[in-house]
Amino acid sequence: MGTPAPGERVGLFGGTFDPPHVGHLATAVNVRHELRLDRVLLVVNNVPWQKVGSREISPADDRLAMVEAAVGEVEGIEASRLELDAGGLSYTADTLGTLLAEDPSRALFVVLGSDAAAGLLTWERADEVRDRASVVVVERPGSPETPPLPGWRWERVEVPSLEVSSTDLRARVAEGRPLDYLVPREVVECIARRGLYRQATRSEEQP
Numbered sequence: 001m002g003t004p005a006p007g008e009r010v011g012l013f014g015g016t017f018d019p020p021h022v023g024h025l026a027t028a029v030n031v032r033h034e035l036r037l038d039r040v041l042l043v044v045n046n047v048p049w050q051k052v053g054s055r056e057i058s059p060a061d062d063r064l065a066m067v068e069a070a071v072g073e074v075e076g077i078e079a080s081r082l083e084l085d086a087g088g089l090s091y092t093a094d095t096l097g098t099l100l101a102e103d104p105s106r107a108l109f110v111v112l113g114s115d116a117a118a119g120l121l122t123w124e125r126a127d128e129v130r131d132r133a134s135v136v137v138v139e140r141p142g143s144p145e146t147p148p149l150p151g152w153r154w155e156r157v158e159v160p161s162l163e164v165s166s167t168d169l170r171a172r173v174a175e176g177r178p179l180d181y182l183v184p185r186e187v188v189e190c191i192a193r194r195g196l197y198r199q200a201t202r203s204e205e206q207p
């Protein structure tokens with residue numbers, strides 16, 4: 001990564017990425033372009049607290065490997081293992097704190113789809129997130145627009161509307177349907193190599 005430039009503009013796009021897909025990647029690239037960010041980090045959640053108990057989540061090292069495969073050589077888009085290294089539950093407030101402790105001159109941007117933005121106030125120490133970063137919301141097909149929260153630094157960025165979800169992709173693998181063009185080829189290969197998603201997880205099985 002090298003020594004960060006002072007005043008670096010960094011986007012944090014957090015997710016379970018189980019698996020990462022073109023919706024995530026097109027969002028990261030277009031937000032970086034529109035807001036002239038130096039880098040967008042795809043921050044792999046260690047234990048995504050919103051999802052614990054609802055389904056089986058792939059091991060963090062599998063999800064990180066897929067995100068690394070997904071970003072490849074795309075300039076300014078990076079896989080981040082910050083929350084894996086921190087261990088325990090993943091809270092954005094802490095991740096922002098870590099990035100600011102490394103370099104207080106950084107300007108941080110938390111990137112979210114509209115579905116995730118709707119839950120912002122339920123986040124652990126939401127006030128710290130508000131104070132440490134701007135929020136960047138992209139519309140996600142099927143999710144209503146989320147109005148800006150008063151007192152937050154808030155931006156909306158238009159990105160190509162891609163109706164893709166990791167939930168659908170997991171079901172595709174379990175049912176033997178193709179993933180091609182919905183995720184980069186390197187991710188298709190990574191999923192096959194690691195034998196991921198071959199069986200539907202209990203809560204996602206069809207009745």
Ligand code: ATP
Pocket residue numbers: 014015016017018022023024027111112113114115116117138139140141162163164165166167168
């Ligand atoms: P799952 O179906 O398992 O919840 P997902 O596709 O929603 O997976 P996540 O890892 O939950 O992916 O999402 C991480 C972030 O990416 C969230 O902020 C989410 O809103 C955003 N996101 C996911 N898919 C898209 C998409 N197709 N377009 C724009 N944003 C997206």
Ligand code: MG
Pocket residue numbers: none
């Ligand atoms: Mg999701």
